[in-house]
Amino acid sequence: MRKILSLIFTILMVIGSSAQSKKKKKKAGYTNNDYEVTCIGVGKQGTKLIGVYGYGKKVEEATRAAKRNAIHGVIFRGVPHGGNGCQGIKPLAKSVTLETERQDFFEKFFAPEGPYLKFVAYSEQDAAARQVSKIDKKTYKVGIGVSVMFDALRKELENAGIIRKLTSGF
Numbered sequence: 001m002r003k004i005l006s007l008i009f010t011i012l013m014v015i016g017s018s019a020q021s022k023k024k025k026k027k028a029g030y031t032n033n034d035y036e037v038t039c040i041g042v043g044k045q046g047t048k049l050i051g052v053y054g055y056g057k058k059v060e061e062a063t064r065a066a067k068r069n070a071i072h073g074v075i076f077r078g079v080p081h082g083g084n085g086c087q088g089i090k091p092l093a094k095s096v097t098l099e100t101e102r103q104d105f106f107e108k109f110f111a112p113e114g115p116y117l118k119f120v121a122y123s124e125q126d127a128a129a130r131q132v133s134k135i136d137k138k139t140y141k142v143g144i145g146v147s148v149m150f151d152a153l154r155k156e157l158e159n160a161g162i163i164r165k166l167t168s169g170f
Contacts, residue, residue: 035066037073038082039089046151047121048089050079053143059132062142063122064112070146071116074153092154092163102162119156121147 041049052073054066073079076099078091093099099106109115122144131143157163 035069035073037070037077037079039079039086040082040145041086043147046149048074048079048148048150049086049145050074050148051082051143051145053141055135055139055141057138057140059140059142062132062140063130063144066142066144067120067122067146068110068116070120070148071153072110074148074150075157089150092157094163098162105160105162115156119149119153121149 035055036053038051039048040051043049050070050073052066052070054062054064054069056062056065074089075092079089081088095101129145133141135141154163154166158165
């Protein structure tokens with residue numbers, strides 16, 4: 001009986017500690033949720049047009065999450081092609097563990113008003129074209145099209161030592 005209670009207590013402690021970690025990350029605006037991104041077109045030189053979805057308790061919060069998801073997708077997941085002359089985008093990060101290895105950098109980078117915002121363009125004029133749907137009583141799903149300053153983002157991550165420079169060779 002004691003072994004069973006001990007096992008249950010251990011499981012509850014592990015679940016509780018991981019929940020606290022998620023709360024801290026969510027408070028910082030840095031969560032790793034599932035999201036949808038797709039390449040929807042080619043923008044000006046050095047930019048990519050990306051369709052992305054975000055979730056939040058308010059429409060504005062979901063829109064902000066979508067912007068973050070666009071940058072997160074470009075860095076870590078890559079973006080599948082979606083037509084309109086847009087080819088898929090390979091992830092900037094070559095290592096699947098980069099996000100955890102450099103967690104201190106990415107927590108600051110993806111903070112609610114963090115540096116990632118200077119690499120994603122979404123104007124309020126585009127707000128009329130966003131897709132808003134209510135998932136449940138407390139959650140909105142917002143789909144938007146954004147322009148990601150791909151070349152500038154790459155250069156920023158290279159200068160910070162997060163990814164290798166293109167000129168560093170193989």
